[in-house]
Amino acid sequence: DSYMDYFELYGLSLSFNPDPAVVKQKFYELSKKFHPDFYIMESQEKQEEVLELSTMNNKAYQVLSDPQKRLHYILELKGLLTEGENYVLPQSFLMEMMEVNEALMELEFEPDAGKLLEIKAEVDLIEKKLFDELLVLTSGFETQDDEQQKQSLLKIKDLYYRNKYLLRLRERLDK
Template identity: 40%
Template sequence: MNYFELFDLPVCLQVDKNILPKKYFELQKKYHPDFFSQASEDEQAEVLEKSSDINKAFKIFQNPDLTLKYVLQLKGLLEEEEKYQLPPDFLMEMMELNEELNENSINAIKAIENEAYSAVKQIIETYNDATANTADLLKVKEYYFKKKYLQRILDRIND
């Protein structure tokens, strides 16, 4: 069972932040280990695992980047610790940005991130699992890795 099935949600790239807490609390109420203290050891272990999955799913669904990563993994398009090759023009732009890294770089990074998002905005915001195609998801994958790269630069600036 994947996390979307667990939460009874359609597979999407943006989880509705209004529905998520409600679903989470319903599931926690239903599968909280304290309610199964009189159950068999097997049932208790099963409920404990389910409760852990609920917490992991909630954490993923609260974070847009983790949600993208999860869907890409679910679709078999992203492996854990994958070494993704970003486009050479993007890497050249990052190399130039890195050479003159300063306080003003934050604005440049945000602009690059916004530009990268605009290329996949429609895909992310209107994603429908039934009609989704691999080409669109590969564009989202590239965006995911660009954003990760940009975040590493921002982290360096903030350190």
């Protein structure tokens, strides 16, 4: 049983930015196609297969319509994410984050609404830069050759992990 990825299921080529309208349309199409009511007269085996496809369709839709999940999924598909991997973020990024973390620690001892807003603005800026970089890397991806794609994927992976770090930081900021 050859594994079919979510893009194949939807008849799409692998892309970081699939057309949301197409994704939605495919989801509805397959939801109808794999509706259990149509397979009542079929064998138990066929019914189970349809149920599996229906479940896969739901998962595919969740992943392909969410940019974060999609990014994670593509990196996984390409074998770039390993379970429990200890990814080392670039030194420059960690230094930048250290400053933010120190400022946050100070705030825990001496709350200062103005300072908090400053830090939030700084994190927003870092995040925006990250998304801009990501956009550049992901929007040209489909047209690149294999070697370029390899390079892009490594950079995308790095940005993915930086973003994960920022998400955790944001949770702290919101407390």
